Amino acid sequence: MHFMYALQAAWQSRNSLLCVGLDPDPARFPAHLQGRPDAIFEFCKGIVDATADLVCCFKPQIAYFAAQRAEDQLEALIDHIHDRHPHTPVILDAKRGDIGSTATQYAVEAFERFRADAITVNPYMGRDSVEPYLEYADKGVILLCRTSNPGGSDLQFLEVGGGERLFERVARLVANDWNASGNCGLVVGATFPAEIARVRQIVGDMPLLVPGIGAQGGDIAETMQAGGNSAGTGLMINSSRAILYAGSGEDYAAAARRVALETRDAINAHR
Numbered sequence: 363m364h365f366m367y368a369l370q371a372a373w374q375s376r377n378s379l380l381c382v383g384l385d386p387d388p389a390r391f392p393a394h395l396q397g398r399p400d401a402i403f404e405f406c407k408g409i410v411d412a413t414a415d416l417v418c419c420f421k422p423q424i425a426y427f428a429a430q431r432a433e434d435q436l437e438a439l440i441d442h443i444h445d446r447h448p449h450t451p452v453i454l455d456a457k458r459g460d461i462g463s464t465a466t467q468y469a470v471e472a473f474e475r476f477r478a479d480a481i482t483v484n485p486y487m488g489r490d491s492v493e494p495y496l497e498y499a500d501k502g503v504i505l506l507c508r509t510s511n512p513g514g515s516d517l518q519f520l521e522v523g524g525g526e527r528l529f530e531r532v533a534r535l536v537a538n539d540w541n542a543s544g545n546c547g548l549v550v551g552a553t554f555p556a557e558i559a560r561v562r563q564i565v566g567d568m569p570l571l572v573p574g575i576g577a578q579g580g581d582i583a584e585t586m587q588a589g590g591n592s593a594g595t596g597l598m599i600n601s602s603r604a605i606l607y608a609g610s611g612e613d614y615a616a617a618a619r620r621v622a623l624e625t626r627d628a629i630n631a632h633r
């Protein structure tokens with residue numbers, strides 16, 4: 363199914379704009395999982411099974427798996443999500459960016475090896491570097507636009523001519539030129555609500571992946587006010603650490619569910 367249809371369906375059926383980020387850090391795992399060769403898979407599976415009915419998508423961040431030589435556990439986790447929680451889109455957060463021939467391999471990795479429904483991509487090498495992902499017309503391509511980190515302003519805020527800032531140019535380019543298959547989205551951090559509003563103004567109803575609530579301190583009310591689209595959806599609001607590490611004992615998944623539920627409800631209170 364086309365990523366955008368799957369996302370629309372998940373927004374409706376789950377009544378949720380919450381994306382749970384899967385950033386497994388073994389140093390923070392509960393004691394009963396420490397030292398197990400499949401700890402990363404088991405930890406994430408516990409989170410996924412406890413929260414799947416509360417989310418519109420999951421977002422595994424590939425660095426947490428690759429750093430532990432655990433790409434096989436990432437493959438198993440995405441298979442698990444597809445098998446046990448169908449109709450729950452998976453965004454592989456990889457922020458890839460390279461020349462076309464290499465990007466082709468990254469696209470195969472994301473969509474064929476890992477079976478992700480969407481991938482995050484860095485747009486700053488230009489259209490030919492993004493084309494290999496766009497060619498998978500039913501997969502989501504979510505481009506970095508205004509990232510949540512403070513240093514994002516170093517480049518993304520630069521004026522690039524015509525009174526436009528770089529993040530605005532990216533938003534306009536993606537909305538007007540790169541989105542021919544209707545499979546693009548943008549990353550805009552919750553830590554910069556004014557820029558979320560500006561991006562929404564430029565791109566209309568395009569889905570925005572919004573990290574930065576929870577551990578990074580972004581405000582849910584301001585995010586919703588700035589980013590909701592005409593249908594009251596349009597957002598995948600990500601929280602990773604605040605949910606993953608809500609508990610530290612054997613009941614960590616139940617603790618994660620409690621915080622996911624609170625977060626989903628706090629988001630819905632502003633729709």
Ligand SMILES: O=c1ccn([C@@H]2O[C@H](COP(=O)(O)O)[C@@H](O)[C@H]2O)c(=O)[nH]1
Nearest residue numbers: 383423509510573576577578601602603
């Ligand atoms: O601008 C961006 C783009 C991506 N991220 C990613 O989102 C999560 C945020 O984790 P929290 O624990 O909720 O802070 C993480 O995987 C980042 O790599 C982002 O934070 N900002």
